[in-house]
Amino acid sequence: MLHDLLIALTMLTNFTLVATHRVQKSIQVAAFQGVLLGFLPLSMGLWRHTHVLLLAAATILVKGWLIPFLLRRAMRQVQIHREVNPYISYTLSLMLCALGTGISLVLAHNLPLKPGDAHGLFVPAALSTLFTGFLLLVSRRKALTQVVGYLVLENGIYLFGMLLVEQMPLLVETGILLDLFVGIFVMGIVINHIRAAFDSTDTLRMAELKD
Amino acid sequence: MAWLLIALPLFAAAIAFATPSPTVRARILAVTGLLHLGALVGALRGWGTLPPDAWLGLDALGGWVLLVVSVLFLVCALYAPAYLELRPDRDHRIFTGSLLTFLAMASLLAQARHPGLAWVAMETTTLATAPLVYFNRNRRSLEATWKYLLIGSVGIALALLGTLFIAYAAQTGGLSEPLQYSRLMRESALLSKPWLRAGFVLSLVGYGTKMGIAPLHAWKPDAYGESPGIVGALLAGGVTSCAFLALLRIYAVVAAAGEAAFAQELLIGFGLLSMAWALVFMVRQADFKRLLAYSSVEHMGILVLGIGIGGNATRFALFHLAANALVKSVLFLSAGNIHRSYASKTLPFVTGAIRRTPVSGWLFLLGFLAITGTPPFAPFISEFNIAAAALNGGHVWIGAAFLLLLSAIFLGMSDTVLQVVFGTPSHERVRTPYKDTIATTAPLVGALVLALVMGLWLPRPLQEMLDGATRFLGGLP
Numbered sequence: 001m002l003h004d005l006l007i008a009l010t011m012l013t014n015f016t017l018v019a020t021h022r023v024q025k026s027i028q029v030a031a032f033q034g035v036l037l038g039f040l041p042l043s044m045g046l047w048r049h050t051h052v053l054l055l056a057a058a059t060i061l062v063k064g065w066l067i068p069f070l071l072r073r074a075m076r077q078v079q080i081h082r083e084v085n086p087y088i089s090y091t092l093s094l095m096l097c098a099l100g101t102g103i104s105l106v107l108a109h110n111l112p113l114k115p116g117d118a119h120g121l122f123v124p125a126a127l128s129t130l131f132t133g134f135l136l137l138v139s140r141r142k143a144l145t146q147v148v149g150y151l152v153l154e155n156g157i158y159l160f161g162m163l164l165v166e167q168m169p170l171l172v173e174t175g176i177l178l179d180l181f182v183g184i185f186v187m188g189i190v191i192n193h194i195r196a197a198f199d200s201t202d203t204l205r206m207a208e209l210k211d
Numbered sequence: 212m213a214w215l216l217i218a219l220p221l222f223a224a225a226i227a228f229a230t231p232s233p234t235v236r237a238r239i240l241a242v243t244g245l246l247h248l249g250a251l252v253g254a255l256r257g258w259g260t261l262p263p264d265a266w267l268g269l270d271a272l273g274g275w276v277l278l279v280v281s282v283l284f285l286v287c288a289l290y291a292p293a294y295l296e297l298r299p300d301r302d303h304r305i306f307t308g309s310l311l312t313f314l315a316m317a318s319l320l321a322q323a324r325h326p327g328l329a330w331v332a333m334e335t336t337t338l339a340t341a342p343l344v345y346f347n348r349n350r351r352s353l354e355a356t357w358k359y360l361l362i363g364s365v366g367i368a369l370a371l372l373g374t375l376f377i378a379y380a381a382q383t384g385g386l387s388e389p390l391q392y393s394r395l396m397r398e399s400a401l402l403s404k405p406w407l408r409a410g411f412v413l414s415l416v417g418y419g420t421k422m423g424i425a426p427l428h429a430w431k432p433d434a435y436g437e438s439p440g441i442v443g444a445l446l447a448g449g450v451t452s453c454a455f456l457a458l459l460r461i462y463a464v465v466a467a468a469g470e471a472a473f474a475q476e477l478l479i480g481f482g483l484l485s486m487a488w489a490l491v492f493m494v495r496q497a498d499f500k501r502l503l504a505y506s507s508v509e510h511m512g513i514l515v516l517g518i519g520i521g522g523n524a525t526r527f528a529l530f531h532l533a534a535n536a537l538v539k540s541v542l543f544l545s546a547g548n549i550h551r552s553y554a555s556k557t558l559p560f561v562t563g564a565i566r567r568t569p570v571s572g573w574l575f576l577l578g579f580l581a582i583t584g585t586p587p588f589a590p591f592i593s594e595f596n597i598a599a600a601a602l603n604g605g606h607v608w609i610g611a612a613f614l615l616l617l618s619a620i621f622l623g624m625s626d627t628v629l630q631v632v633f634g635t636p637s638h639e640r641v642r643t644p645y646k647d648t649i650a651t652t653a654p655l656v657g658a659l660v661l662a663l664v665m666g667l668w669l670p671r672p673l674q675e676m677l678d679g680a681t682r683f684l685g686g687l688p
Contacts, residue, residue, distance in 0.1 A: 112405050114383045130372075137365065143357065150364055157372045164378050167388040171266075172327030176371065179334040183364050186338055190345070190357055197350045206354040209433040211492055211501070 002043040007121040010036050010159070011101060014132040017152060018093040018139075021082055026148050027071045034063025034151075037158055041165050051170040059158075062177050067151065067184050071144065074188040078195040080144055088139035100131035122162055130156030143191045143201045147184060154180055212254040213267040216277075216318040219247055224311035228304055236307050237292035243311060244288035247318075248281045258676065263393040263688065267322045271679025272463075272529075276456040277321035279533045283448045284314050286540045286658045287441050293650030294441055297551055305342050312339040313445065320453050324391045326374045326460065333370070333421065333457050336450055337363040343442040344434050355433035362430040363421060370417025370457070376410030377464065379403075392460050396688040399468035407465060411474055414461040415481070421454035422511045424481050425488035432492070435504035436556070440547020443500065447507040447543060448536030455514055455532065459684060462518060467686035471521065478519030479609060485512025486616040494623040497558040500550070502627050503542050506582060509620055510535045516613065517597045518684070524600035526681040527593040530665075534589035535582070537662040541655050542578040545571040548652070549631065551645040558627065562634030570647040572632050574655050579628045581662055583621040589665035 013033045020026045038060030046052040075081075088096070104127035111123060133153025140146055161168065191201055198205050223243040230236045254269055255278065261268040269277065288310075295303050313336055320332035337360070345356040381390050384401030395402070416427065423431040435443045465474045489509035496502040510531070517528025546556070548571035553561045565572035581588035584595070594617060601610030669677075 112383075112403065114379075137361075146361060150361065150368070153365065153368055157368060157375065160372060160379075161375055164375060164382060167382065168378070169325070169327065169389055172325070172331065175328065175331030179331055179338065182338050183334070183360075186341055187360060187364075190341075190353070190360060193345070193353055194357065197353050203357070206350075206357060208351055209354055209358075209436065211432065211496070 003040055004121055006036050006040050006043055007125045007159070010155075011121075011125050011128055014101070014129055014152070015094060015097055017132060017148070018097045018135060019090055021090070023075055023080055023083060023142065023144055024072070026083075026145060027068050027075065030071075030148050030151050030155075031064050031068035033155055034067070035060055037155055038064060040159075040162060044162075044165075046166060049166060051173070052165060054170065055165070055173050058174070058177055062181050063151075063155070066181060070184055070188045071147065074191050075144060077192050078144070078201050080142055080201055083140055083142050083145050086139050086141060088135070093135060093139055096135055097128075097132055100135070101128040104128040104131065117163055122159060126156050126159035128156075129153075129159055132156070141202050141204050143187075143194055143203055146203065147187050147191070150187075151180075151184065212250070212257075213269070213322050215250055216247065216254060216322070217315050219243065219250065220311045220315040220318065224308045224315065227307040227311060233295065233299075233303065234292070236303065237295045240288040240291045240307055240310060241285075243314070244281075244285035247314060248285050251277060251281050255672075255676070258679065261324075263397075264389075264391060265324055266328065266389075266391070267319075268324060269322055270683065271676045272459060272683050273321035273456065275529060275676050275680050276452055276532065277318060279452055279536045280314070280317045280321070280449045282661070283445065283536045283540055284310075286537075286654045287444055287544070289654040289657075290544055290651065291441060293648065294439070294547070297645065301346065301348070303346075306346055309339050309342045310445070313343075313449065317449060317453050320456065324393065325389060326377060326392065326395075329457050329460060330367070330371055330374050333418070333453060334364075334367045336453055337367060337421065340442070340446060340450055343445070344438045346439050346442065347437065352437040355430075355437040358430045359434040366417050366420025366427065368417070369413050369420070373410045373413030373415075373417055373461070376406050376413060377402075377461065380406035380410060392464060393688040395464045396467040396686060399464060399686070402464075402468050404468070404470065407468055408470060408473060411461055411465045411470075412477070414458060415474075415477060418454045418458040418461075419481065419515075422451045422458070422514075423508055424511045424515060425485040425508055428485075428488075428508045431508060432501045432504040435507065435543075436498055436501040440500075440543045440545075440550065443503065443547070444540040444543035447503070447539040451507065451511055452532055452536060455511070459518070463684050463686060466684060467688070469686075471686070475519045475521055478515045479606075480519075482512045482514075482516025482519055483609070483612055483616070485509060485515070486613070486620065490616060490620050490623055493620060494626070496627055498556055499558075499561065499627055499631050500543075500546055500556050502624065503539070503546060506542075506620075506624065507539065510539075510582070513594065513597065516609075517593070517600075520597060520601045520604060520606055520609065522600050522604050524597045524604075525684050526677055527596040527600070529677055529680055531590065531593035531597070534593050534662060534665060537658050537665070538578055538581045538588065538590055541574055541659045541662070542582060544655050545574040545578060548645070548647065549575060552643055554641045554643050558630055559634075560637060561631050563632075563636035565632050566636060568645070568647045570652045571655075574652065574659065576628065576632045577659060579624060581659070583624060584617055587663065587666045589662045592666050
């Protein structure tokens with residue numbers, strides 16, 4: 001039952017993420033979510049599989065420490081502390097997140113899942129986390145918070161991957177984590193350039209290119 | 212051999228990154244391009260003998276796409292030294308490294324026999340090409356890079372979810388990893404249909420974002436418009452072809468499971484929408500690089516439309532992949548030359564290119580004629596046959612819409628192109644040192660000649676490869 005607790009916590013962190021104003025806090029919460037996800041395969045009693053252990057360790061390392069480190073470094077470099085005036089207000093985001101979670105629960109109930117998976121929280125949690133990631137991506141103006149949104153989106157996909165964790169080849173898992181890490185690394189560099197060029201990391205300013 | 216194709220460009224990337232001399236570095240590109248194509252031609256002989264449970268290896272479809280990418284890369288690599296010499300102020304250490312890493316990842320993708328591995332390779336091509344878009348290091352290219360990176364990453368994340376859905380479809384049916392494509396296709400009867408369909412839709416959206424089919428192309432005009440012509444050529448013919456390949460692999464699994472009709476409806480819808488959307492933005496488009504970007508949206512639409520129509524059109528969609536890549540390299544590179552010469556890429560500043568840069572002007576004009584389907588260039592063959600397959604296969608309305616859109620796009624595009632090429636040269640023009648030289652035009656002439664030859668004659672081994680790839684897309688592993 002430990003894993004249900006971890007998943008429930010993950011779903012709660014989604015609400016914190018959409019409601020938080022401070023960039024530092026949203027990075028912290030995203031890191032916390034990453035650590036929760038890292039412990040998830042261990043809580044499912046999969047200790048015997050070496051590759052699951054490796055995956056858990058790598059996830060905690062990358063999502064809980066390396067990526068937050070990169071994001072925090074980017075935050076210090078660009079001197080951004082608050083997300084001001086998001087496109088969708090915090091109250092509305094919270095309500096949308098709640099709605100999304102509700103819809104995910106209903107939707108997951110109606111999916112043709114394997115008998116063993118039908119009662120778990122994995123699928124609703126995956127869908128609601130995906131939704132939260134999208135919400136952050138479209139509603140936030142700062143480049144850095146958009147990257148947090150992308151990270152949360154990936155967390156949602158990772159949650160769905162938990163249904164397949166016993167079988168997934170290690171090569172593929174490693175590749176996915178590595179790509180996520182490098183992706184956020186590159187985004188961090190670009191954010192730094194954005195600030196140097198635009199004197200702001202507000203993506204609203206980047207509107208020169210259009211037809 | 213499989214590893215050599217991946218390791219060679221990676222090794223060259225490391226060397227290029229460490230080389231201090233810019234001229235030597237630019238030559239490494241050309242040498243690697245030649246060696247890669249040579250190694251590939253050697254490796255292609257064995258495409259029919261791939262063991263079914265291999266993780267890496269060339270089959271007909273992967274071999275065909277990689278051949279296209281490798282030829283395109285060679286054209287760009289031969290053009291690169293002269294181009295980079297024109298931009299002495301730009302450090303191209305990262306640029307060269309990224310180009311070569313892209314080639315390595317394209318080789319990995321083309322040879323990947325497992326959907327997860329293919330996904331990893333596709334995502335890495337996004338990351339490897341992002342620094343290329345930022346080559347000009349100004350605000351506009353930065354905006355383009357950010358959009359490219361973020362939209363591309365989100366799109367490709369959805370493709371990952373689609374890949375996981377397909378793995379779940381297999382698990383629900385009692386199949387266990389490792390699930391190579393060939394195994395998924397052989398045992399397709401066991402796959403859970405709802406998950407397979409959902410997986411295909413997500414893969415279409417995800418890889419479709421990387422291909423830039425409408426309405427998922429938001430990054431495309433910006434990325435192609437703000438990056439150097441050489442990057443535009445590689446994105447329009449290379450990265451998009453890789454994404455199309457990743458999508459086709461999933462499509463083949465869906466077709467093997469007997470769900471082709473469902474997938475084809477979606478592909479036809481996206482294909483026609485892309486062409487129509489591109490048409491709207493091509494009319495009165497003053498920026499000729501953005502014009503080419505919308506032309507790329509159109510041709511990605513033609514590719515998915517061809518697969519959607521099926522039958523003989525499948526084969527010619529694959530043929531069109533090569534035709535599009537070759538002609539797009541001519542267009543983007545000549546557009547880059549004209550851009551260098553005028554220090555601008557918009558009307559009304561750029562007019563009368565045929566007098567100022569005669570060779571590039573002609574190449575741009577011929578490239579335009581070729582891509583819009585003028586015989587006897589290769590795109591004519593594929594566009595004609597896709598239309599014929601649609602009309603003969605009972606898709607009369609789709610065939611008619613396809614032909615109508617093609618002619619409208621010809622008219623829409625010709626307006627801008629003819630002004631760029633033939634218009635009266637503007638008096639208040641900027642003086643630039645750029646002049647057409649052999650080094651900046653010969654690779655383009657080569658690509659155009661190849662597109663011409665392909666339109667008239669295709670060697671037998673290549674035809675057999677196309678047949679093999681078409682069979683694969685029919686659902687036979």
